[in-house]
Amino acid sequence: MLVSGKPRVPGVRQDLILVGAFAGPVGLKGEVRLASFTADRGAIAGYGLLLAEDGRQFEILSLRPNSKGFAARVKDIDTREAAESLARVALYLPRSALPPTEAEDFYVADLVGLEALSPNSEPLGTVVAVQNFGAGDILELRLLDGRTIFVPFTRAAVPGVHLADRQVVVALPKELLDDTAPPEGDVS
Secondary structure (H helix, E strand, C coil), X not given: CECECECCCCCCCCCEEEEEEEXXXXXXXXXXXXXXXXXXXXXXXXXXXXXXXXXCEECEEEEEEECXXXXXXXXXXXXXXXXXXXXXXXXXXXXXXXXCCCXXXXXXXXXXXXXXXXXXXXXXXXXXXXXXXXXXXXXXXXXXXXXXXXEECCXXXXXXXXXXXXXXXXXXXXXXXXXXCCCCCCCC
């Protein structure tokens, strides 16, 4: 299970984990829409100072759920114009500020960059991203031949995650690895 955070972003300190983003103003009095990427979405308000890439720090004073995540009150943001200036500002926390994971839990940032191996320890490629389009987490793998595939992050498809070794075991159907398979839609 993935518990929190998003992958590291190029150009951002590698000890920072993406935990949320501001998405524009709510109303006229300085509230801002907030998308939280933490497992407990409301926990983002309890982590203390959140950091932006440009060095700014933000303190969430209060949250209220709305249809697009949360409406947040942010310290020193009290006008619609100030809230507008926060649109698309990504929010980070130092890894040390996040709680430790349990045995079967992983931060998304921990999975990105892992070497993907077959159950027979044959190299397959690298985890380049973790996606979730609403039906569960999916590992995006770049195979050794350069192709990119998506693998459901389930125990059946991903029977092993070995963070200490920077490896993940992926059980792929043979047809996904066969580069001689006809392209999709080819019925000849």
